[in-house]
Amino acid sequence: DTEVTQTPKHLVMGMTNKKSLKCEQHMGHRAMYWYKQKAKKPPELMFVYSYEKLSINESVPSRFSPECPNSSLLNLHLHALQPEDSALYLCASSRSGGSSYNEQFFGPGTRLTVL
Amino acid sequence: AQKVTQAQTEISVVEKEDVTLDCVYETRDTTYYLFWYKQPPSGELVFLIRRNSFDEQNEISGRYSWNFQKSTSSFNFTITASQVVDSAVYFCALSEAEGGADGLTFGKGTHLIIQP
Numbered sequence: 001d002t003e004v005t006q007t008p009k010h011l012v013m014g015m016t017n018k019k020s021l022k023c024e025q026h027m028g029h030r031a032m033y034w035y036k037q038k039a040k041k042p043p044e045l046m047f048v049y050s051y052e053k054l055s056i057n058e059s060v061p062s063r064f065s066p067e068c069p070n071s072s073l074l075n076l077h078l079h080a081l082q083p084e085d086s087a088l089y090l091c092a093s094s095r096s097g098g099s100s101y102n103e104q105f106f107g108p109g110t111r112l113t114v115l
Numbered sequence: 116a117q118k119v120t121q122a123q124t125e126i127s128v129v130e131k132e133d134v135t136l137d138c139v140y141e142t143r144d145t146t147y148y149l150f151w152y153k154q155p156p157s158g159e160l161v162f163l164i165r166r167n168s169f170d171e172q173n174e175i176s177g178r179y180s181w182n183f184q185k186s187t188s189s190f191n192f193t194i195t196a197s198q199v200v201d202s203a204v205y206f207c208a209l210s211e212a213e214g215g216a217d218g219l220t221f222g223k224g225t226h227l228i229i230q231p
Binding site for chain 1: 150157159161162206217218220221223224
């Protein structure tokens with residue numbers, strides 16, 4: 001199984017809502033990542049988890065809250081988002097501590113619209 | 116600071132033509148890793164290749180080939196006999212090896228259009 005799955009595929013939420021994005025992989029990878037991609041732009045790194053611990057937070061606003069319950073799961077909790085947060089949110093995983101040694105495999109993404 | 120430059124915003128060719136996508140990178144590290152990803156309209160990023168800084172061998176995989184030249188800090192990607200299915204946005208990316216997990220720094224991408 002070489003797949004990273006993400007749910008939901010699409011999400012529309014209001015600025016006062018609380019929602020969560022889910023990412024799952026069963027490749028035994030121990031590093032997981034969240035990226036944000038705006039239209040016609042490259043992905044931008046948000047968070048990195050290594051062995052279930054948050055290792056990188058790229059100065060992301062606190063309205064985005066990541067969680068790694070176990071080595072296979074990665075969540076992104078959303079609260080009080082702004083319309084400019086509308087984007088494609090991509091999850092990725094890699095085999096060990098980082099992309100220095102292993103390529104990252106990406107999920108299909110969640111397309112988020114904030115009204 | 117690391118940086119990846121893909122100067123070609125969009126390339127349009129007719130099917131069966133060869134096409135080369137350019138990638139120039141900047142890094143202060145002596146050990147680093149370069150990647151190419153394909154993003155079709157569906158949105159999922161598909162891994163194509165990883166190249167380590169200490170391995171300058173070029174690579175060929177079917178119709179795809181990669182030319183890594185440290186002297187010019189370039190990692191170019193060539194598609195031979197292009198097909199309509201090759202139409203996508205292609206990203207070059209860089210990672211600096213400092214131990215532990217790190218993310219990818221992407222170039223802005225090249226939108227490749229293969230016309231039938």
